[in-house]
Amino acid sequence: MLIFSLLFAHSPQPLKRLGLSYVLFGILCGTALGWFAKDRQLKFSKGILLSSVLIVCAGGFHIGWVSYQQFKTVRAEQLQKDPKQLAMLNMMEKMADETTAEELRERRREMQPQFPDYLAFRVSGLGKWSSPWPLTFWIGELLLASILAAWVVFRTADQEIKADQEIKTDQEIENDRSLNHNEKQVS
Numbered sequence: 488m489l490i491f492s493l494l495f496a497h498s499p500q501p502l503k504r505l506g507l508s509y510v511l512f513g514i515l516c517g518t519a520l521g522w523f524a525k526d527r528q529l530k531f532s533k534g535i536l537l538s539s540v541l542i543v544c545a546g547g548f549h550i551g552w553v554s555y556q557q558f559k560t561v562r563a564e565q566l567q568k569d570p571k572q573l574a575m576l577n578m579m580e581k582m583a584d585e586t587t588a589e590e591l592r593e594r595r596r597e598m599q600p601q602f603p604d605y606l607a608f609r610v611s612g613l614g615k616w617s618s619p620w621p622l623t624f625w626i627g628e629l630l631l632a633s634i635l636a637a638w639v640v641f642r643t644a645d646q647e648i649k650a651d652q653e654i655k656t657d658q659e660i661e662n663d664r665s666l667n668h669n670e671k672q673v674s
Contacts, residue, residue, distance in 0.1 A: 488516055492546040496553035503554070505609065506628055509547055513632030516543045517639025525643060539640045540633040547629040555605040566598050 495503075495512050520539050529535060566572065579587075600608070606621035616624070 488542050488546040491515055492549040496550045509628040509632040510635060513543055513635035514639060516546060517636030520636060521640045521643030535640060536637045539637045543633040543636040544629050547632050551625060555602050558605050559600055562598055562600055
């Protein structure tokens with residue numbers, strides 16, 4: 488999952504669409520976890536589902552954190568190109584009234600973003616969202632990815648259980664035929 492999360496975090500911008508990247512990540516992780524469970528011949532259980540959800544949430548968090556670090560690096564490079572901008576902003580903030588100072592603080596957060604600022608930037612294409620909505624949206628994406636992964640794991644395990652039941656049914660039919668054949672020979 489670490490490899491998948493790194494691939495998704497470093498993917499080109501068109502693949503980092505809101506919701507879509509986490510949906511794809513959840514399906515891909517669910518497929519991989521289902522294959523792993525099938526390969527290890529693990530029986531379906533609530534533990535496997537819970538593990539899937541936790542692993543995908545951790546991977547999704549990793550995607551968000553790596554993407555934030557990339558965002559922060561880009562902003563730091565922009566700030567290095569014009570270091571006077573931050574110094575001027577600091578000086579203006581000290582002299583400004585409260586409403587202007589708040590606007591200047593917002594500009595500072597744009598130059599030196601924190602994780603909540605990155606989340607707000609992610610959803611800025613949908614409009615200006617105040618805290619806690621960008622975080623809520625991101626948590627929703629993580630939950631959606633986890634639910635999709637758990638569903639894929641369940642479907643994989645469900646198919647395996649059905650295949651096992653069909654094999655058992657075929658074996659029972661064969662055993663019944665053998666018993667009938669043996670009873671006819673005894674008679």
